[in-house]
Amino acid sequence: MKMEARVTCIPASAPNDISGLRAAIENGRVSAAHIVAILGKTEGNGCVNDFTRGYATDTFKAFLGGLTGQDAGDIERRTAFVMSGGTEGGLSPHWIVFEIHPDRTPPRPDRKALAIGTATTRPFAPHEIGRMPQVNETARAVREAMAHAGIDHVDDVHYVQVKCPLLTKSRIARAVGDGHTVATTSTLDSMGYSRGASALGVAVALGEIGEDTVHDGVVCRDYGLYSSRASTSAGVELMENQVVVMGNSPHWSGDLLASHDVMADAIDAAALLRALAKVDIHATCPLPPEPARRVVTLLTKAEASRSGQIRNARHTMLDDSDIASSRHARALVGGVMAGALGRTALFVSGGAEHQGPDGGGPLSIIVRRGD
Secondary structure: EEEEEEEEEEEOOOOOOHHHHHHHHOOOOOOOEEEEEEEEEEEEOOOOOOOOHHHHHHHHHHHHHHHHHHOOOHHHHEEEEEEEOOOOOOOEEEEEEEEEEEEEEOOOOOOOOOOOOOHHEEEEHHHHHHOOHHHHHHHHHHHHHHHHHHOOHHHHHEEEEEEEOOOOHHHHHHHHHHOOOOOOHHHHHHHHHHHHHHHHHHHHHHHOOOHHHHHHHHHOOOOOEEEEEEEEEEEOOOOOOEEEEEEEEEEEEEEEEEEEEEEOOOOOOOHHHHHHHHHOOOOOOOOOHHHHHHEEEEEEEEEEOOOOEEEEEEOOOOOOOOOOOOHHHHHHHHHHHHHHHHOOOEEEOOOOOEEEEOOOOOEEEEEEEEO
């Protein structure tokens, strides 16, 4: 039986606002039983102490459990919750709800459609975060998610979202007490190590880099190694990696397609146009109304370039001691993409270690067919 992927974007007025999802379920736009992932942008700081992510996740688990009669463990096993904190600038908090429905229409092997697969790694010990165990386990989970999605070729993968853990002082103390070292003793830097190791795992799984090029010493050091399709986000609310793979497959039906490109830097709005052209949507910036309506969602990374420059002009994102550079970068990239697309409900995730080139990052879109 073929499957059909459905994607619904819902605005959020607070990290615990499930009113939009409740209304979508009540009016039949969304089926609670078929939800496999919820990606969210919450208005926390996106740093170590951003508890809006866990708050939102627990709220959704309780809500869906009440509707389906399943306990929290069952909900966790069948649904990936990826909450990305930080809606700086004009970014709008929102939820992106992914469903998988059975489809009994005759197969069309010549026509690909959006495919979604999920997988989860084992929980990591604190001393494994940011190191090869996380790289290897992530690569394994990506391959598993591809198999579940029926995506046969890595070229058909256009977006891999990973929610990964971070180190807290108590987790560091536990590791040291057990006789281990950790990748870093900085809780804030641990987010980058976890994101970076996870992204390298995606790159290995998709054949973007060779397994023999990766070891502990390259994580957050050799930025020439990266994935063009990974989006990793660290949070305090979990110890495992949750993986969502999106691509196109002839084994799926529906009117949705995925595409991607890579932003060369933080103001590379043309990356959106390049991604659209790959699915035969040819437009200019800002997008005219018709192609803009066909874009269901946009997901991208944001990172302050380590060179301290954007197209030979100095930026100060890395010199601000009051606000983390990832927060500046989210606001900048969010503004660039909002101006191009004409909307602010965008999944812009900060921290792009090993995700695209320095100062740039992967950009993925889900669009509706025009035919």
